[in-house]
Amino acid sequence: MEIFSSYNIIIEASIIVILSFWFNGISKKTNIPSVLMLIALGIILQYVLGYLASSKPDFEGALEILGIVGLIMIVLEAALELELKKEKIIPIIKAMAIALIGLVSSAWVAALIMHQFIPDMTMQSAWLYATPLSILSSAIIIPSVSELSEKKKEFHIYESTFSDIAGIMMFYFLIGGLKPSEDNGVAGFSINLLITIVIALVASYAIILVFQRIKSQAKLFLLIAVLLLLYAIGKKFHLSSLIIILIFGLVIANVKLFFPGKLATFLEKEKINQIYHELHIITLETAFIVRTFFFVIFGLTIVLSSLFSLSVALVSILIMISIYAIRFVVLRAFFGGDIMPQLFIAPRGLITVLLFYAIPKEAQVATFESGILLFVIIGTSLIMTWAMIKEGKKMGSLLDEIDQEVLARNKSEDALWAKNESLKIQESAVPLKERSINQSASDGIDPEKE
Template structure:
């Protein structure tokens, strides 16, 4: 076991982080998800470790812990980027509706496929196995859509975030149905969500008001520790804990909305802005590290031989086909013709793996091949990669460059007209007509 000595682990972990950072750079240039590269790195490490030691240690505990922390960081990261405005109500509701319909529709069809083709798979267990396979991966989508237009990027951030949250809630609702003594039905589930939202709002207000008064510079990890504590306690109380994280992120990212009117006197704006800025950076960094080690360890645990099983390939292809067919119908209804590349941006990832390992023993089916999970994750990621590369090439045509140049010129002219109107309305400017245009304005128009 000399290979797992303290210094070897430090060297290995450091190299993995450096490689992950490099993978991110490659991903931005090629649109190949860094997650795929991390999984491949894990598979390579699996064979390297097997060369030195006969039996690999059990990584299930590490995967579960990293998955939970990564899930919290990803949802918090997404919530911190969601700006709530009246103008965004329709896009948010549309993304939520698409995420919910896509989740339920994909889970239903995948459950039917698993129930029919996997021996000894009851419909109840099939729903539990199908739900993780129906959840979009915000861990893959959010870093991958930065090159899209602002409107499409915003849609994918909303949709993947809602898919994560609603998928997890649906999964644990289904688990509750396994035990009739604990199952409280739809009414109890709705009450649970309402209670969680109430606790989340109270906790969010309390955290903001307390932390803005803490003078210590080292308080961001204290804040993260408090959020992790709230999440874990919420889980122990059978609450939908992820809602606590989501609401806190929304509150601190939109304090003006949640502290209206005279309640703003309780806020110290500069300190709140500083907390938000520092928390955003630490959340990004932590999510990056946790995501890195999660997918590398997942790659180490993969059994590649399962990918060559004919049943695995057939069932996986059926599930993948159903994912894109359902997505095509939903996007066609909501967006009409403009559904590319959104149609193909539907990867599965971290939450799919995390929830798979969270399936209770009483619902587990021995005949289910974990290769289906891996096949769907890899295939949907590759499809997204192909769609993003194709869309990027389309965006770089000469006509698009001309359109972009015209758009920038129009924006410059709009800025100049707005400034001109302000000058016209100013009493001081009206006294001297020669002040209507400045040298700076002329430079803007020249550009």
């Protein structure tokens, strides 16, 4: 049977997209991340392919491309939702600090664990393997926190986005250390970052001013193509390319802030608003499609037997304990006692897998089990699922209590209103009787005799 014929691939891809849409619906009702369902679908397809096909195609190239495009779309999607206002400066700074402290601390402890328990793992390689495992997955977090309060939802969007960007920058900084001829140290890295920010701002202003004048209806995929081009060229020149995507998203989402005073006269506000809203929709749709195929293909490449290794379980559980222990300390320091369910919303996902495949050959360790990656991704996702379900039940019971209080108050108010109406009727009856007596007296009629 020809599984990979043109029409079969179209049928299979269409069914996967339909199932992914259905998984999203289930996720909203149950708080189970759709990513877990997509990975499970990929694992099932792996066994189906093994039964029907004589050989399995190599998916690693497709996984890397999907991961890069998905990463760009997810960061752009998050940036388009970030409003830069004075009252949000403190929450943004707080989220950035938590993301950075959590990232570096988690990577350091995970590196120590792997250096200790994995043979032939040098500390330099351990840092490279630990960094992807320390990055929060905005691909999982952003769609999963929509039911939380606005304040907590914004925190998770800020934190996961900063964790993505800082984690990727840290990973490539560590890779630079593998090649002394290309390693410019902290000073060189800071200059690189500054150059990237300047290029990002110039490119963002230029793109907005040019694209608002394009009259063609098919310009949004052209805009995405330009962003992909800038990202790829930036990577070729060893720039922090994700900063370009983030800054463009922030500029177009906050045009009033970036085009103040006389600069605002260069804008055609209606067209800018139209570009923003249409770009938001296309980014959401593209991120959904890319995320769907990325995690299904990841499921197809998983070696399940590695999960049943005692050493894999030991290292993975120690890493997960360190993740939540560090997160508990950091969140308590910044938020006090109000750290639920934020404490357990720390899944690993798309970027973890993408960076794992980007580890250079000279830093790869043959004794590292890829099952550790899968164990941590599934484990942190399941813990988040449990926390979100628990929070959903808590919110449900809280709403029930509020409904009961409102109902009791309404009943009390109704009873009070009825009592007041009764008193009014009684009070109005007394003057009526008095008027009747007075009228009878004036007519010469004795009321008592009557």
